Amino acid sequence: MRQFIRFRRWVLFVLTIFLTAINLLWTFCLLETEINSQRINKSYNRITKKLVAMDRINNATIPPLNQRINQTLVEKNSKHNFRLAFDNINFETGRWDNHRHYKMYDFALIGDKFIKSSYENIVCLATQSSVERLYSLTQVAHQWNGPISTAVYVAGNEEFFILQHFVTYMRLCFSFIRDNVTFHIAVPSNKKPVQGHIPNLVNSFDCQYPEQTLRHLLKIRNPDTIRWRLKNEYPQNHLRNLARKGCQNKYVFLTDIDIIPSANMVSLLNKFLPSVKCSYRCAYVIPTFEIDNRAKFPASKPELMRLYRKGLARPFHEKVFIYNQYATNFSIWLSNSSNEDDRAHISHVVTNFEFLYEPFYVAFDDVPAHDERFIGYGFTRNSQVYEMFISGYTFFVLSPVFTCHWGLQQKKARPVWREQQNNLNRKRFEMFKHEILARYKKKTTRK
Template structure:
């Protein structure tokens, strides 16, 4: 039998044999059992999960960033990820803050908002394990959260956090099952004050966009607000304007509207009403809901009208990132947002109400639905607010506006 090796050449024969061996190996891998092939992704997932745990522990061990009072440790961007969605410098980041028990609300936010989201999470020594497990679960199991949400952790410096215990007690994230929600409420953590304004400032400071949109964690904006705002703001040149987004609250069983037409229909059906309608009407009244309700239809986002700041006004708004930050002395309930809007007014900012933008709080709010110490905290912060206003006169000596 003649193979003709002399004509082909020994080098080509060797190359042919190597190719045959490679093909046999590929065929062998393809013949793995179903169980073996399913195990590979799980191993990769587990390794990824362990890597995230190690990263979290390392971040906590090496956390040296303190707030201005020296009372809280701050760990920024705990997963160190890069957004997969493009972020424009002239873009807007959704900003909020929460305790661990409300972290589930981030799921709906990441579905509704298609850009960057910055969330500050408050925790403490009794809560840290749950908070870490919950954050890891959300990050691993929800791709939009993984790609869009930057989490920042804030906890009291004097808390005794056992890192050794934390290292051994991380729960394995099963994405087919949701984690149980923690039972504590924001204002009911005995002996630990909830630092709203520190959390807000932390989430704002680490945004990478020119604009920020500060909301409560249990609110949802209309569906295409980011895209429409980015188009609108390209030709808007006045940096002293903040863009007020009218806020509403919706019945628990009502479908959250995606656009203004749906909102107005639900408003007529009394499934939706202005935010804080029962709790504090003057807190939102200057937005002028009657005027907003009867605006002519428009296909473009724009400023419909300007409003004057009044006593206790606390709108939700989009603003340039360099606006006056929140006074971090205000904790627990009362005056934490009112004080900041007060300073915005004295600093010369004007409040323009957007026509096609809105926020929806999930559930009606009632006066009797707050925690037991609400009035005590409110009275204490009212006194602080009076001091704060005196300080503003010194800070803005040439301002002709009052608060």
């Protein structure tokens, strides 16, 4: 009997300890949930205060907004029943990249006429951007009258809120954004946004100044977010693959967000591409120039050549890194304009391929993917073009179409972090090169 009593006391003691532990654990979980909720609410409150303060500062420091434009925004908002962009995205879903470093959200927002435009045109423009450069999309979409697949990299709550407001603003202000542009989002695994309610300030923005509007929105980012962005590599190749696979067309024109197409390019390519007779793996290079910020964007090749003769335009990266576009052979492209008409045609064939060649080109959507081992700066685009060359692609330079990048770039001392990324990618390329040569069974003497 005594043994039984001792055993029962022991069981009660163990059960008491177990229930106490469960109670403590449950209390801790509730406290942690409440703390996290408080953190999120605190973040939302801080961002909301910044947005409201920013709105007051804007109204006090910049000229009064055009009442007609603001009224148009209000009318469009009412007519189209606009809500903040991406308000239905769930960041607990999405698909991982191969190394589970980033999550991708395909077709996070689809242009109203994107599908229709994809059926009507043979080529789609695919581009990628960080949040702070997204203002360039307004000029890109204005020039490119066709489907556009845009991948945007977003880190944390603040950048996602900026993206929501700015994309909503662009869609309300510019019909060519609302109709033709589809957005995809990539986020880092350790800085996923958390959705919450914030005030819609879109009606306080001026449709005439997209770059200024974005710069004001960017002021809500705190120093920690900016420092995080500087320390962590920008996944360019992930975004390029994401944007390209969002295109629904036979041909894809893959660019960066600050590369502006010449006028009427979609129409010219719609007529040219069905007529080409490519026997084996062809890519059509669109020559890229950089133009002085003081100049007006050239409406045609003759206007571009006038800027070139005045020193207000020159081949892209000519002073910064000439091999970037050298193989395009701009001297031939510039010299054969006298007998050209307005139709797109092949100017010449690239015969002097350089390893570091990084042209912007139009091709079938079966070209090799951009290798996602290359993160940050260095060897991101040229490694993909190198694989195309090794696999047997021929590069044809088109005329009179072209693209431009604003600003005559000068060689400056690069920051340490950028050179470190470049050196790391250079080491990665050595392994990549051996893999490519083995895959396509080419001799290592071909460079």
